[in-house]
Structures are given as C-alpha cells and as structure tokens.
Amino acid sequence: EAGVTQFPSHSVIEKGQTVTLRCDPISGHDNLYWYRRVMGKEIKFLLHFVKESKQDESGMPNNRFLAERTGGTYSTLKVQPAELEDSGVYFCASSPKTGTSGVNEQFFGPGTRLTVL
C-alpha cells in the first residue's frame, strides 16, 4: 500500500511569488490534515479535511493560504503571495474514517520544504 506522498519535496521561491503544494493521501482515507513546522518551532496544525469538506481550518495563518481537496482525493495548499515567514516544512497526513473510538493514527508524508527568499 502506498503511503502519503507530497510534491514537491523542496521549493525555493522569491517573496511575492505563488507556490502550490500537493498531497496525495493513502487511498480510501477520508481525513486529510496539513501541518507546518517553521524552523525552531513546533509542528503546528493548519487544517483538516473530511473528504472534500473543510472540517477545521482554525490553524490557517492568514488568507494568503488556500487549501482545496477536489473530489475528496488529493489536496493542494496554495500560498499567494508568499512571504519570508512562510518558510518551513509543510506536512500532510491522512487517516481513515473516524471510528467509534474517535482517534485514528495519522499517517504522515515526507513533507515539502519551502524556502521563501
């Protein structure tokens, strides 16, 4: 079974440019999460999709970030325009449909390292 994949693995852009990150979750996983780790800080939650719907986007830093999950499969995270403080590693994770126990393991991708110059 293929794991969570993310593309690109690295991206270097200039301030003001646009970047789109992609995440392909494990097939059949309803839940998809985006997290971000800024250098020296904790990994922080950004948002959570259940299928194609945004369940919780309370972690999105501002309206320069736009996440989509068309058809409930892969997801994209667009940053427009990028700022210096957006540099960091962006992780995607997925988990199966939440069961009666409420908590399922989240399976992580390798991350996309974004550098804004």
Place this chain on the structure above:
Amino acid sequence: GNSVTQMEGPVTLSEEAFLTINCTYTATGYPSLFWYVQYPGEGLQLLLKATKADDKGSNKGFEATYRKETTSFHLEKGSVQVSDSAVYFCALVAISGAGSYQLTFGKGTKLSVIP
C-alpha cells in the same frame, strides 16, 4: 490551550546507552499521547501511543507510560542503536471545537547515536 514540552536536543549517545527523552503536556480532558519519529529524509512515523492513564506504549524496544498525575509521557529505551538516530516528537491528540482531532506536537528532540 493544549501544549507539549519535550527536552531540547540534540542528544548524542554511544551505542547501547540508555535513552530518556522527557515529555510533559498540558491539556483539558484526557488526550491520547504519542511519540512520532522522523528518520532522515522520511516522514513522521508513529512510534508508540497510549490512550489512557497508566497505559504503556511500546515498540522497537522503546517504551513510554501515560502518567496523568505528572502529566508526562517520557520516552525510554534500554540500549540504543545507531539506527535509532532520528528526530523524536512527543504529541497529543485532542478534539478541537470544530470536531477535528488535531495533533499538538513538542519541538522535537534530535538523537544521534555513535558507534
């Protein structure tokens, strides 16, 4: 809000040494607790978990016990190997106001094991 505090690294140990990475948490209710590991060039992998007080999670020789009275979940291994070199993250999961199971992470501890 929820938070996780883990010991700062980096930690360098000789092979077969004993490992402890401290982790404490602040949370409302009774969260589930996790240790994730990130090997070089790879994504985060779940190492072990505990879902209620006094549970002990274990995997690959690593152990951690959910201590509610001290709000701790320290990671231990009796004899580390070079292959254990990685970054270790302590985390908790709790349901948000929007009904989402968000992970809250510590800053991570980089472990290097030398032969």
